Amino acid sequence: MRKNARRSILAGFVASATAALTFLGTTPAQAALPTPVSAATARSYLASLTVATEHSRTGYSRDLFPHWITISGACNTRETVLKRDGSGVVTDSSCAATSGSWYSPYDGATWSAASDVDIDHLIPLAEAWDSGAWNWTTSKRQALANDLTRPQLLAVTDNVNQSKGDQDPGTWWPSRTAYKCTYARAWVQVKHYYGLSVDSAEKNSLSSVLNGC
Template identity: 55%
Template sequence: MKSYTLLPGFLLLALTAAIPVPEPTPPNIPSSSSASTLLTNLIVAPQGPQDGYSRDLFPHWVTIQGECNTRETVLKRDGVSVQTSSTCAATSGSWYSPYDGKTWTLASDLDIDHVVPLSNAWKSGAAAWTTDRRRQFANDLANPQLIAVTDELNQAKGDQGPEEWQPPRTSYRCTYARMWIKVKSAYALTVTASEKSSLNGMLATC
C-alpha cells in the first residue's frame, strides 16, 4: 500500500509493506539428505486395492485437549495471532498457505491437509492396521502429516500422490517431498515406482 505525505517543496513517497505471515512449519521434517536416505529404505510396491476404504475408518478430528480437536489445534499452530472462542473455534488470525503462497484471515478458507492422504495410506498398507493406528495417523501432530492450506487447493489434491499432484508453488515442493517421505517412513507405508521417482525429482530441487 502506498501513502503520500506532502512536505514543503517535496513529495515524500512512503511505502508501507504488509507484515508477512510466517510460513508454517509442521514438526519433524527431515533434511533433504535424511529424506533421501529414508526414501531409499521405503519398500517399493504397487498400490493395493481401494476395496473397503472409508474415511470413517480413520477417525478424525479427535479431541486433543479441552474443547480443542485436531483441526483447531493445527489452525492455532499454523496461524498468527489466532484468537479462539470458548469452544476453541478460531475467530480471527492469519494463515499462510505454503502450497500456493496465499494468506487467509478466515478459518473457513482453510482445510487441514493430510499430507499423505488417507486413501493413499489405505492402499499403501493402512488397510491392515487397527482402528487405533488409523486414528493416530489421521490426527498425527508429531510428524509432518497435517498442515493448514487453502481449502480449494486441498480439495483439488484429493487423494493423489506426488506422481499426480504437487504444490503449485514450486519452491515448496522440496519441503512437501520431505514431509511426504517422513510420514511414509514413520508408518512403514509403501511407495510405488512412479511415486518414488517423483519424490526423487522433488528432492533434486532442494
C-alpha cells in the same frame, strides 16, 4: 518511583496481558509446525521404502481413520492445527477460531477466515490405505489421521486441498515451487515412520525433487 515498585507494576502488567491472551484463546508462544527431516535423510528413507503396486480401494472409508479427535480441553485436532499454523488466532469458548490469519505454503495465499482453510493430511487417508493402512488397526489409523508430531497435518487453502484430493507426488505437487522440497521431505518422513509403501511413479517423482534439494 523505586525500581522495585516499577518492576512489580511491569510484572503485573505482563501477567495480566498473558492472562487476557489466554482467555481469548491465543497464547504468546504457539506450538511450531514440525520440521521435516533433511533432504539427505529423506533420500535415505526413500531408498528404504517398499515399492509396491497400490492396494485395492475396496473397503476404504474415511470413518476407518477416526478424526478429528479431542487434543486438549474443547479443542480437537483441526482446531489445534489452526491455532498452531495461524497468526494472531483468537478462539471462542468452544475452541473455534473467530479471527486470525493463515498462510498456505502450497500456493502462497493468506486467508483471514478459518472457513477458507482446510487441514490437509499430507499423506491422504485414501493414499495411506492404498499404501498399507488397509491392514492396520483402528488405533494406528487414528494416530496417522491426527499426528501432530510429524509433518502430516498442515493448514492450507481449502480448494487447493480439495484439488489435491487423494493424489500422491506421482500426479500432484504444490503449485508453489519453493515448497516442493519441503513437501517431498515431509512426505517421505511420514511414509517411512508409518512403514507405508510407495508405487513406482511416486518414488520416481520424489527422487527427482529430492535430488535437487
